[in-house]
Amino acid sequence: MSGVLYVYAITDSLAQPRGTGLGEVPLQRIESRPLAGIASEHAVPPELDEKVLWEHEQVVENLMSMGAILPLRFGSSVEHAEALIAMLAERREEFLAALERVRGAVEISVRAEVSVDPTEEPPPRPQSGTAYLLRRAEEERRERDAAELVHQPLAALARGCVPPASTHDRRQFKAAYLVEESGVEAFGNRVGELNTDLEGVRISSTGPWPPYSFVAGGSA
């Protein structure tokens, strides 16, 4: 065995891949029409560290200029091109549907932290178990409401969201939004506005990312 084919993405674009793979190894198109896998050949699989993660990310981002792509999970490798071709053929319908879902869109990651309002009086020490439970329920309701106040306006600007609506009930809100390329700026502005408008909620967002969170079905 001469090595492994390290696979970055699946596409239905006919364009040649831009840039190089990890370690500046040339990229190959491995076709199973109408799909193609984009890969580079290595003697051993790349090791996992933060430098190589960023390098992988850069390779995938360069590929986004080809058209719609489905990024593979880090570390996906096959022993030879035939294995990749067989996989592309076997899961063709799944990949074609996913490519349609993400075409023309990018992923934005949003995290929000709901904190107690520092200006608010600290609640009195609960006198009973019931009082404690009531207070805890009230806190949970407020956290849930705050999460929805972050989620709803952003979901309105997005094509899809993972996890889907109404599952954000934790103090630590984390979601990925699939946003039209042309809508990225507006989305970012909305995040900024929410950060200003929502008291006790701190929002951070990163992106645009390749659509890592939207490669599987049922996310719209």
Next chain:
Amino acid sequence: MSEQREQMRRRSEEAARRRDRDRDAWRKRNEASRERQERGVSRALRDRDVSLLDLVDRLLDGGVVIHGDITLAVADVDLIYVGLRALIASVETIERDVGISLSASGPSLKASAL
């Protein structure tokens, strides 16, 4: 197979040396990022200097998964763990440098509000 393992071990050691070097670069970038924040420049969507956690979420938890006998060979598993330890060490460095903290229940950004 053992020869391949040995080769991987050597590569891991090389990677560790590279990381020490890269860490300085990281620190500089993080400092630059913090300075921008202190100057009051909002953290734009494109600003991914401190987005390692989001990167890890995506690359290791997202993306198309290829199943079965064509995924990583058993020998590679060791390598992944060596790398993960190094990655966690890196995250701890960032945590110290830029004030991102990791909760016990999972990663969360705590000090990089937009």
